[in-house]
Amino acid sequence: xxxxxxxxxxxxxxxxxxxxxxxxxxxxxxxxxxxxxxxxxxxxxxxxxxxxxxxxxxxxxxxxxxxxxxxxxxxxxxxxxxxxxxxxxxxxxxxxxxxxxxxxxxxxxxxxxxxxxxxxxxxxxxxxxxxxxxxxxxxxxxxxxxxxxxxxxxxxxxxxxxxxxxxxxxxxxxxxxxxxxxxxxxxxxxxxxxxxxxxxxxxxxxxxxxxxxxxxxxxxxxxxxxxxxxxxxxxxxxxxxxxxxxxxxxxxxxxxxxxxxxxxxxxxxxxxxxxxxxxxxxxxxxxxxxxxxxxxxxxxxxxxxxxxxxxxxxxxxxxxxxxxxxxxxxxxxxxxxxxxxxx
Amino acid sequence: xxxxxxxxxxxxxxxxxxxxxxxxxxxxxxxxxxxxxxxxxxxxxxxxxxxxxxxxxxxxxxxxxxxxxxxxxxxxxxxxxxxxxxxxxxxxxxxxxxxxxxxxxxxxxxxxxxxxxxxxxxxxxxxxxxxxxxxxxxxxxxxxxxxxxxxxxxxxxxxxxxxxxxxxxxxxxxxxxxxxxxxxx
Ligand SMILES: Nc1nc2c(ncn2[C@@H]2O[C@H](COP(=O)(O)OP(=O)(O)OP(=O)(O)O)[C@@H](O)[C@H]2O)c(=O)[nH]1
Ligand SMILES: [Mg+2]
Numbered sequence: 001x002x003x004x005x006x007x008x009x010x011x012x013x014x015x016x017x018x019x020x021x022x023x024x025x026x027x028x029x030x031x032x033x034x035x036x037x038x039x040x041x042x043x044x045x046x047x048x049x050x051x052x053x054x055x056x057x058x059x060x061x062x063x064x065x066x067x068x069x070x071x072x073x074x075x076x077x078x079x080x081x082x083x084x085x086x087x088x089x090x091x092x093x094x095x096x097x098x099x100x101x102x103x104x105x106x107x108x109x110x111x112x113x114x115x116x117x118x119x120x121x122x123x124x125x126x127x128x129x130x131x132x133x134x135x136x137x138x139x140x141x142x143x144x145x146x147x148x149x150x151x152x153x154x155x156x157x158x159x160x161x162x163x164x165x166x167x168x169x170x171x172x173x174x175x176x177x178x179x180x181x182x183x184x185x186x187x188x189x190x191x192x193x194x195x196x197x198x199x200x201x202x203x204x205x206x207x208x209x210x211x212x213x214x215x216x217x218x219x220x221x222x223x224x225x226x227x228x229x230x231x232x233x234x235x236x237x238x239x240x241x242x243x244x245x246x247x248x249x250x251x252x253x254x255x256x257x258x259x260x261x262x263x264x265x266x267x268x269x270x271x272x273x274x275x276x277x278x279x280x281x282x283x284x285x286x287x288x289x290x291x292x293x294x295x296x297x298x299x300x301x302x303x304x305x306x307x308x309x310x311x312x313x314x315x316x317x318x319x320x321x322x323x324x325x326x327x328x329x330x331x332x333x334x335x336x337x338x339x340x341x342x343x
Numbered sequence: 344x345x346x347x348x349x350x351x352x353x354x355x356x357x358x359x360x361x362x363x364x365x366x367x368x369x370x371x372x373x374x375x376x377x378x379x380x381x382x383x384x385x386x387x388x389x390x391x392x393x394x395x396x397x398x399x400x401x402x403x404x405x406x407x408x409x410x411x412x413x414x415x416x417x418x419x420x421x422x423x424x425x426x427x428x429x430x431x432x433x434x435x436x437x438x439x440x441x442x443x444x445x446x447x448x449x450x451x452x453x454x455x456x457x458x459x460x461x462x463x464x465x466x467x468x469x470x471x472x473x474x475x476x477x478x479x480x481x482x483x484x485x486x487x488x489x490x491x492x493x494x495x496x497x498x499x500x501x502x503x504x505x506x507x508x509x510x511x512x513x514x515x516x517x518x519x520x521x522x523x524x525x526x527x528x
Contacts, residue, residue, distance in 0.1 A: 093425075104395035104408070112391050119392045123422050176439055176474050197473030198437040216472045217437050235472075238369055238438070255369055255389055257414070270388035275415055300385060312391060314415040 052114060055106050062099045063121055066092060070128050073136070082137075089133050096125050112271075112312055176200050178219075182207050191215045191231070192291070201228065210339050214295050218251070229287055229337055232267070232299035248287050248337060250301050256280065263328055266308040267301055274325055275314045281328040284308050289339035359404045360520050363423050363461075365452065366433035367445050368412035371468040374503035375433065376409045379513065384503065389413060393423070400517055417448065424457040428520045429464065431512075434485075436467045436475035436500070442484050449485060453494070462519040463496040464512050471502040495519050 073088045103110075103118040110118075178200030179187045184207065191199070191213030201209060202221040211218075211230040218233045223242045230237075233251035241258045250267035259277040266272055267285035274280060284304065296302045309327055316322035364372045368389060376396050377384045390411035398405045408423050410416070432449055435441075452458065465487070467478040476484070478500035490496060497515050501508025 101395055101406075104393055107392055107394055115392045119419065123419060126422055176437070195473050197471075197475065200440070202440075217469070219438065219440060221440060235469075236369055252385070253369070253387070253389065255413075269386045273389045273391075273413070275413055312388070314389075314391065314413050 052110060055102075055110065056114065059099070059102065059118060059121075062095070062102070063125065066095050066099065066125055067128075069095065070125075070132055074132055085136050089129070089136070092129055096122065096129060099125070176219075178202065179204065179207075179209065186210070212289050212291075212295075212339060214299050218249075220247075229339060231287070231289070231292060231295045232301045234299045246334070248285060248334075250285050250287070250296065250299070252300070264308075265334065267296075267304060268307050269301065269305060271307060271310045271312050273312045273314055274322075277313075278324040280325045282308055282311055282325060283328040283333045286334055286336045287339065288336055358402060359406060360428045360517065360524075361426050362405050362407045362429040362431060362516070363427045364407060364409045364431045364433060365420055366412050366431075367435065367438070367441060367448065368414070369438065370412060370433040370435040370445075371503045372409050372412065372431075372433045375466065375468065375501070375509060376407055378503050378506055379407075379509055390416075392416070393419075400513065403517055403521065405517070420452070421455070424455055427458055427461045428524065429516045430458055430461045431516065432463065432465045434465065434467050434481055435469055436477075436481055437469045437472040439476070442476075442481075446485050453490070459493075460523075462516055462523070463494060464516040465496065465498040466508070466512055467498060467500045468503055470500045470508065471504050495523075 069088070069092050073085070073092065100122045103115070103122060107115045176198050177196050179189070179202075180200070181203045183205045186208045187201075187204075188210045189199075189212075191211065194213070196215055198217040198219065199211070199215050200219045200221065201223060202219070204223045204226050206225045207223075207227075209226060209228045209230075211228075213231050215231075215233055217235045218230065218237045220228070220237065220239045221241060223245050225244045226242075227246045229248045231250070233249070235251070236253035236255065237249055237251040239247070239254070239256045239259060242256075242262050243260045245259075245262040246265075247262065248265040252269045254264075254266055254268050254272045256264070256272065256274045256277055259274065259280050261279040263281045263283065264272070265283045265286050272282070284306075285308070293302070311322075311325050313322035313324050316324065364376065366372055373387050373390050373394065374384050376394070377387065380396055380398055390409060391413075393408060393410040396405075396407045396409065398407060410420055410423055430452075432452070434445055438445075453463075465481070465485070467476070467481040469475050470477075478498050482488075482498045487496065487498060497512070497519075499508050499512040499515070501512060503509070
């Protein structure tokens with residue numbers, strides 16, 4: 001585009017450049033306006049789209065526009081007077097915010113890969129804007145206090161350390177009901193008729209666990225070489241740190257963290273997710289015990305929606321299948337497990 | 344005056360409030376937002392990224408940003424700090440094991456300069472679960488009493504399942520923001 005030297009002095013050149021720059025911004029913004037009014041569904045910045053492709057087209061368009069605005073502002077900056085720079089920055093910032101709203105408003109129907117890459121793109125734009133405003137706005141006493149604090153692009157969380165940073169918990173927190181610290185045992189529990197709300201399995205090694213009836217929330221923590229069979233969980237199952245396990249679970253939500261070499265047989269309404277896991281395999285729920293039909297109904301899980309196979313790997317950013325999980329081949333699956341007589 | 348004051352002026356006109364919902368994964372943020380909006384909460388997946396809901400509340404428009412709390416996503420939280428009027432920190436009151444994680448993340452968040460001016464509502468969610476900690480107990484664990492004196496905050500027990508406590512919490516939040524932003528012309 002312009003071959004101006006961004007670092008230069010001379011007020012006459014400044015004047016001319018400033019004019020030129022200003023005109024260009026006008027043009028760009030006019031172009032952006034027409035483009036916006038051309039497309040029928042863009043009247044509101046947070047409009048929803050019918051299809052992924054129309055979303056992507058609109059997204060790419062706005063992204064290009066914002067990038068070119070950032071480029072223009074950087075190029076012309078040395079000649080701009082501070083108030084122009086500020087309004088330029090403000091304009092870009094609100095354009096980015098609109099773009100972000102666009103993604104957010106569409107994130108319910110977009111494929112997860114698209115959500116993720118759009119999220120990344122928006123975050124990159126914000127970072128460029130932060131860097132730009134750090135370059136352009138002199139660190140004067142009064143202006144842009146909060147902006148200049150965010151110009152370090154790579155710092156994750158603020159590195160201020162207060163003395164009370166890791167103050168120990170003041171309240172002795174009671175333990176929830178559960179099975180803990182067992183080795184080589186068979187652990188059986190029925191929730192039927194009990195008022196237990198949440199239940200925990202933690203630090204179990206080589207155990208077989210059979211839970212029947214419904215419970216509101218289930219936490220699994222540090223299990224090794226265990227087999228776990230559970231009746232339906234009304235809320236969610238949170239799993240952290242399991243290895244060489246077979247887990248047969250039914251729940252509205254199932255969240256898996258740090259699992260290695262384990263098989264999950266799931267009935268689940270939402271998408272199961274994995275984070276920091278590998279060698280995990282999935283298959284449909286295969287549990288039976290007396291009264292399970294009623295329990296599944298109580299939990300709203302009587303229907304097999306096949307969600308067990310829609311696994312999302314939060315650490316896998318590409319469109320191709322994550323290498324961290326797979327569908328368990330049918331011939332290797334457990335035959336239906338019956339707990340009758342145990343509970 | 345800088346960028347923020349310009350944006351603030353625009354907001355003032357529209358009576359808009361920007362609310363940021365954060366908290367550990369599984370705490371119930373998305374369920375709360377959908378419940379507030381009268382939507383079905385029976386099939387909700389963990390939030391991969393973020394959602395935004397625009398809700399009319401009293402005479403205000405709330406733009407509620409619901410950002411995922413999974414570990415992988417927490418580093419994105421800081422992208423949403425700018426211009427936040429109200430911060431809602433959601434706690435799973437039945438998740439006793441991760442309370443120190445919860446405290447640590449909240450402490451980090453409150454050190455963030457860009458959030459210094461925002462009102463803080465802490466929702467001790469899942470009160471419907473037998474065995475959940477009470478809001479008082481959560482308040483003690485999170486050490487709320489030692490919070491910076493300049494911060495406006497409140498803790499409220501709630502259940503996204505029954506809806507109990509949600510209005511009480513949001514009423515306080517909206518009033519507190521309104522008294523800071525809109526009444527002080
Ligand atoms: N019993 C009970 N369960 C709840 C309540 N609120 C949410 N849940 C359940 O908790 C689980 C997590 O809820 P979400 O709303 O997805 O949690 P989130 O905070 O949005 O999680 P991320 O998106 O990963 O950050 C779901 O299975 C909900 O059904 C509540 O008040 N009571
Ligand atoms: Mg969520």
